[in-house]
Amino acid sequence: MIIKKRNSFLRELMKNRYSYILVLPAVLYVFIFSYASYPYLLVAFQHFDYQKGILNSDWVGFQNFAFFFKSSDALLVTMNTLKLNFLFLFFGTLVAVAIAILFNEIRQKLFIKMAQSMMIFPSFISWIIVSYLMYALFATNFGIINQLITFFGGEGISWYSKPSVWPWILVLMKIWKEAGFGSIIYLATITGIDQSLYESADIDGATRWQKIRRITIPLITPTIMILTLLNLGKIFYSDFGMLYAIIGDNGVLYPTTDVIDTYVFRALRQVGDPSNAAAIGLFQSIVGFTLVFLVNWITRKFYKDGALY
Structure with a gap:
């Protein structure tokens, strides 16, 4: 056998x-x-020494976790991480679904191909390039936005010293860069819907909006829920590449943009202890893992079609 x-x-x-x-x-x-990186989780419970290696480094228990939780900035960076990720997830999903529905409703194929190419193109631009584009837009003295404001009689704004506006600027940039690519999955789901449902709705005299509200949205809701559940597993992880490229070491903006990943990176760069970074990474993974199971349990209880398992 x-x-x-x-x-x-x-x-x-x-x-x-x-x-x-x-x-x-x-x-x-x-x-x-x-x-293959699982054995390196032991580093989170050690005072890691490169010369001694993983097996011979001194064990320190949960001291590395205390490095983060006893920090005066722990609550701030945790709340910033949750806030930004919820904004990214909510508005990113909303815009991606809207784009998919709009593409499905457009009948001009040439326009769809051109529009899809333009929407997907930003996904292939690195965040470094985006940061320079943003500086060209928001620079205090010669930025395009400030030039427009002064042209119409207003007073220029020092964008890089106003923490309150940056969560929304980051959300807009995240949507601009990734919503087009994210809409592909939803568009594929929509195209897989049985067309006889729309034909029956046409016979009943349903408008386009009624077909979207009664057929399209309910049938893509399970896909939305599943992708949302998967993204919740990364709710304690931020897009480090985006935040560090755009914000960098601008401490003025830290009150609203400093997240766990950037905080740990700065600490690792200054202190040079990989054990602290490993401890925070393990903490983020455990929270994300727990959230996926918890939200999936709630979803399965109230909406079985949207659950992962």
């Missing part, structure tokens, strides 16, 4: 060898950077 199963597995590999070769880089990436 074992030999038969082994032979069938080998036949499957040979039959679809090109498909397995195609997926091999992704499998190796996940294995190396996700599963």
